[in-house]
Amino acid sequence: MKSSTEKTVASHRRKHQWIGAATLVALAALVMPWLLTPHFSLIVDEGARLTRLPDPPKTESKSFQALVIDEEALKKSSEELDALLIGPTGSGKTASFILQVGAFKDEKNAAVVIEKLNDLNLARVYQRSGSQFIKVYLGPFLNRSEAEKAIQIIKDRLSLKPRIKQYDVREDGKL
Helix, strand or coil: CCCHHHHHHHHHHHHHHHHHHHHHHHHHHHHHHHHHCCHHHHHHHCCCCCCCCCCCCCCCCCCCCCCCCHHHHHHHHHHHHHHHHHCCCCCCCCCCEEEEEECCCHHHHHHHHHHHHHHCCCEEEEEECCCCEEEEEEEEEECCCHHHHHHHHHHHCCCCEEEEEECCHHHHHCC
């Protein structure tokens, strides 16, 4: 057990430590600004070097004309856009195709076919989940001959019979 004199010595020692710490902080607060202050006398002796800014360039102000909207051309372009969105997606040179490889009720079966198609590395493989079936697609292909080549490879290696379908970005492009 500690005697009462040992407790007093410890409390005095702690008091002296606090006083020493406060002295060091006060000394640092007085000395640090003196050490970090630049020598302003050098700046005053050399003098400030000021130069005049150049005048801004002179420009002519042009009057603005109000934008005129041709309502007839706007209506015509809107009708053309609607016709493109409603009409067929492509014909001849602009058509593209996808292959519908299968429609599955069981998700596991669809996953197996997707994995096998990915291993063939013919084109992008994706699926669409409908109300009853999970449809597996491959493509799009830029022309029918590429799609037919892919069909032949799938028939030979996987014994599946995919169907060529014209690619419609509105229906098939929602990846």
